[in-house]
Amino acid sequence: MSVITFIKVWIKDILSIDSKVATPALKVMVKEDNFLNRQIADYFNVLNVHKGILVLLGKRTVKTSRYGTRFVMMAVPTPENVITGIIGKIKTVNRGTRAKEIIDACALSTTPAVLPATIVTYRAHLATFTAAVGAAKKAAWKTVYNDLKALLFAFQIAGNADQPNCITILEGGKFRIKGVSSRQKQVFELKHGVDSGTIDLIGDTIKKRCLHDWWISHDLGLTYVRLDPTNESETQVTGLTKGLTIYFRHQYITPRGKPNGVLETLFITVN
Numbered sequence: 001m002s003v004i005t006f007i008k009v010w011i012k013d014i015l016s017i018d019s020k021v022a023t024p025a026l027k028v029m030v031k032e033d034n035f036l037n038r039q040i041a042d043y044f045n046v047l048n049v050h051k052g053i054l055v056l057l058g059k060r061t062v063k064t065s066r067y068g069t070r071f072v073m074m075a076v077p078t079p080e081n082v083i084t085g086i087i088g089k090i091k092t093v094n095r096g097t098r099a100k101e102i103i104d105a106c107a108l109s110t111t112p113a114v115l116p117a118t119i120v121t122y123r124a125h126l127a128t129f130t131a132a133v134g135a136a137k138k139a140a141w142k143t144v145y146n147d148l149k150a151l152l153f154a155f156q157i158a159g160n161a162d163q164p165n166c167i168t169i170l171e172g173g174k175f176r177i178k179g180v181s182s183r184q185k186q187v188f189e190l191k192h193g194v195d196s197g198t199i200d201l202i203g204d205t206i207k208k209r210c211l212h213d214w215w216i217s218h219d220l221g222l223t224y225v226r227l228d229p230t231n232e233s234e235t236q237v238t239g240l241t242k243g244l245t246i247y248f249r250h251q252y253i254t255p256r257g258k259p260n261g262v263l264e265t266l267f268i269t270v271n
Contacts, residue, residue, distance in 0.1 A: 083163070084178040085156050085170035087148050096130050099144050105174040106151045112158040112169075114151065122147040164245050165269045168192075188250040190268040197240040197270060203233040203250045204261065215249035221265065224249060240270045 031037040090098045103126060107119040125147055129140035155173040159166035167177055167190070177189065188203040203212045214227040214235055224247070227235065233252075240246060245267055252261035 083159060083166040083170070085152055085159065085173075085175040086178045087145075087152060088176045095141060095144070096126065099126050099129070099148060102148055102151060102174045105172065106155070109155075109172050111162075111165075111172070112154050114154065122151075164267070167266075168269050168271070188264055188266065190248060190266050192268075192271045193236060193238070195238070196242055198236060198238045199240060199246065199248070199268060199270065201235050201237065201248055201250065203252060205233045206252060206261070208254060210252040210254050210261075213251045213253055217247035217249075218244070220245065221247040221267065229253075242270050245269045 031040065087098075087102070103119065103122050106114050107116075122144075125140070125143045129137060129144045132140045151173060152175055155170055155175060159169040162169060170177060171191075188201065191200045191202065192198070193200050201214060203214075209231075212230045212233055212235070214229065215224040216227055216237060217224045227237065237246075237248075246269075247265060247267045249263060249265050250261075251263045254260055
């Protein structure tokens with residue numbers, strides 16, 4: 001079996017939950033994990049899956065045998081832009097509030113739509129938890145937390161089926177985003193503003209004084225225009241067209257230029 005054939009079978013297996021992606025006609029491109037190839041992966045994997053092309057990135061290792069033969073080996077690649085929702089850590093005193101926030105948001109969701117009977121059951125479990133004390137309260141929380149995980153699962157499936165809107169779908173259920181890539185941790189986030197067409201950009205903070213550099217792309221990440229830099233770790237973009245997918249980049253720059261933060265990219269569909 002050829003390497004590419006093996007990868008196609010492997011991809012079909014791990015993505016079999018999404019019939020739109022797992023197709024025998026899928027064309028697979030395996031590339032080295034570097035900046036340029038990540039941009040290619042962003043373009044094909046997220047916004048052009050209808051082309052039937054999936055770009056996989058892997059680490060490349062070059063070895064030389066005792067006889068001088070050189071081997072190029074690729075580590076098992078992973079699909080780019082895997083967006084994962086999480087419930088997040090919840091302090092004991094905030095369990096009831098956080099659970100209610102998620103259940104209420106999921107009750108209003110249309111993508112995915114949660115059955116009213118399910119919401120009624122989950123609210124009853126939450127009421128039991130709220131009224132319980134001692135050991136009973138601990139047991140009741142396990143039930144509530146299982147309910148939250150079931151809701152997260154439904155929203156994650158919906159997000160996987162609509163990758164460009166995955167973050168919006170997960171945030172619609174008040175879930176948090178673990179990351180936007182399997183290779184990097186998320187160091188800044190995007191949120192919909194109060195007004196339509198408005199996006200809030202929130203960068204990571206560091207102890208030292210730094211400048212926050214922001215960039216925007218209206219053409220699916222192909223070209224970027226620099227926004228006004230800020231000393232604060234937050235900025236806002238207004239006047240965006242509803243329904244468009246906009247890419248943003250962020251990097252913090254220290255006074256001497258070293259060490260600067262990693263240049264990170266996120267995208268969001270405007271509400």
